[in-house]
Amino acid sequence: MIRVLVADDQALVRGAVVTLLGLEPDLDVVAEAGRGDEVLDLVRAHDVDVALLDVEMPGMDGIEVCRSLIASGMGVRSLIVTTFGRPGFVRRALEAGAAGFVVKDTPASELADAVRRVHAGERVIDGALAAESLIEGANPLTVREQDVLRAALGGAPIAVVAKAVHLSEGTVRNYLSSAMAKTATSTRAEAAVHARDRGWL
Amino acid sequence: MIRVLVADDQALVRGAVVTLLGLEPDLDVVAEAGRGDEVLDLVRAHDVDVALLDVEMPGMDGIEVCRSLIASGMGVRSLIVTTFGRPGFVRRALEAGAAGFVVKDTPASELADAVRRVHAGERVIDGALAAESLIEGANPLTVREQDVLRAALGGAPIAVVAKAVHLSEGTVRNYLSSAMAKTATSTRAEAAVHARDRGWL
DNA sequence: AACTCACCATGACATCTGTCAGGTGCAGTC
């Protein structure tokens, strides 16, 4: 029996996935979480083999959770499941020690199989996404550029961004300018969505 | 037996929901769709009682699908299911003739119940969202303001937006300016995300 | 018929932004 944990903030999706996996004879869903920061304790308490982690979660994002699970030294293997197929996510997930990465577009029938393969020690990566993240290359943005872009995501004026990241307006403009060059865009707002869509933030 | 159709672009979620509902003795999932524009034909072919429609779908969005189902004159009742609890969506869904509106945050156990109540002729609306869309009031944006904001969502410069909507740059700036006033924001990018987050676009 | 409002546009203005050229300091690394 493979002991599985399912973490997803959308109760409906979580519940549905749980029943789906519960139907498999060799899988046993022993825990559920609606927030990222609940996962570690649940894994500890229930001796989980495979953790199914959504990327978008309140409390702690799925990739961070994965990292903390690795750090904990327990034998859990993480399978990241996400809505948005952003190439940058794959890279970050693998660096965090994830054993698998699938998008929610994949047929339901393949999910149980992915869990089994991950449990068996294989790496399961969505093919299309793997290819994309290869040709994409690594995240070209520096840490500060990412900070500034994150603050600029809502479209706020530069003065507000500068306050949010505790930098001078001029410095913010320079970071934005270089980010715009790297993303081949011409406004900060454009650069921000471009970076987000690639999973660089 | 209540005959149900499930439409959601994410195969995993769709499959999970289908099995979840399939377990209910009085529900029969007779059709599935991964795109909005497939729904009408499927409903026609399978004599569906209740259509579960996701808002975000390629081809045709869930609310439009709902409208087209009403227009078709068949006796289907639509239950809108969405990831994002945007108040404006509720209003639009109801205007389109939807019989119910639930977010994917709701517990899985309640979904089957919602389907039954919708089939029985009740209106099922997520409580929190209903309240929000009441205090929110109607969408204050004019049609053109919405067009322009949609084009400005990606953060493109005004010249590009103007070309996209076939208007002069000055006119675009005027529309954006009034949209910014209505949304109490100070940049077009801010106004655009603000409007999107309320379901005004 | 007078009125309101969405629609489309122009021109002028102050301000905001993005670019460029320059400078400092600090951490690696060869």
Added chain:
DNA sequence: GACTGCACCTGACAGATGTCATGGTGAGTT
């Protein structure tokens, strides 16, 4: 110790942006 790259900053400048005043059209109200 020289070199490189990132972090921070300044100042100056052209062009983009947001505001405002103004004006015209047509659809719908009162």
